[in-house]
Amino acid sequence: GAGVSQSPRYKVAKRGQDVALRCDPISGHVSLFWYQQALGQGPEFLTYFQNEAQLDKSGLPSDRFFAERPEGSVSTLKIQRTQQEDSAVYLCASSPSGKDEQFFGPGTRLTVL
Amino acid sequence: AQSVTQLGSHVSVSEGALVLLRCNYSSSVPPYLFWYVQYPNQGLQLLLKYTTGATLVKGINGFEAEFKKSETSFHLTKPSAHMSDAAEYFCAVSDNAYGANNLFFGTGTRLTVIP
Numbered sequence: 001g002a003g004v005s006q007s008p009r010y011k012v013a014k015r016g017q018d019v020a021l022r023c024d025p026i027s028g029h030v031s032l033f034w035y036q037q038a039l040g041q042g043p044e045f046l047t048y049f050q051n052e053a054q055l056d057k058s059g060l061p062s063d064r065f066f067a068e069r070p071e072g073s074v075s076t077l078k079i080q081r082t083q084q085e086d087s088a089v090y091l092c093a094s095s096p097s098g099k100d101e102q103f104f105g106p107g108t109r110l111t112v113l
Numbered sequence: 114a115q116s117v118t119q120l121g122s123h124v125s126v127s128e129g130a131l132v133l134l135r136c137n138y139s140s141s142v143p144p145y146l147f148w149y150v151q152y153p154n155q156g157l158q159l160l161l162k163y164t165t166g167a168t169l170v171k172g173i174n175g176f177e178a179e180f181k182k183s184e185t186s187f188h189l190t191k192p193s194a195h196m197s198d199a200a201e202y203f204c205a206v207s208d209n210a211y212g213a214n215n216l217f218f219g220t221g222t223r224l225t226v227i228p
Contacts, residue, residue, distance in 0.1 A: 042117075043216070059215075
């Protein structure tokens with residue numbers, strides 16, 4: 001079956017632009033997670049959804065970062081007024097419930113010039 | 114607070130040799146521990162996990178890890194390295210907040226296998 005997909009795979013933005021990153025979780029998975037992976041680092045937790053409810057957004061680094069999952073399926077991570085320090089790979093993961101194994105997508109590599 | 118330390122950002126082994134990747138954790142609650150593997154331009158794949166019960170956990174591709182509470186360690190081993198094992202390996206601990214396993218990752222260990 002299809003795994004977690006993310007689009008675009010690569011995104012180049014000029015500093016100050018807004019970007020939107022999409023995650024399509026595995027069908028039927030209740031939980032969805034976003035992580036940020038800077039170059040040479042491990043992934044860092046950003047936010048967590050259970051269905052359409054955003055239960056934890058403690059990892060979002062600033063109010064320029066916003067995530068939504070309006071129908072409890074596809075999720076979008078939006079970054080407003082991008083800065084160079086936002087350059088990273090953004091990983092999405094889903095799981096049947098929050099306590100199960102997380103299945104990761106291939107990530108979106110964001111480069112801010 | 115939960116955190117993970119992976120000793121050695123790069124490890125090189127000869128094909129057929131023992132693989133040992135080190136992970137130490139810090140957790141304020143009984144930990145759930147994970148090892149993930151990441152191949153270039155791919156997402157993370159779960160190798161194995163410890164939640165409760167048996168402290169020696171077997172995973173995919175011949176890997177195993179042992180949870181040692183007294184040492185706060187969860188080292189990953191494989192008796193005989195294969196060329197296909199070359200990848201980045203991440204240890205992670207979960208905080209179990211909001212009933213979910215939000216994962217806290219180490220900085221990773223890049224494994225090189227020498228023919």
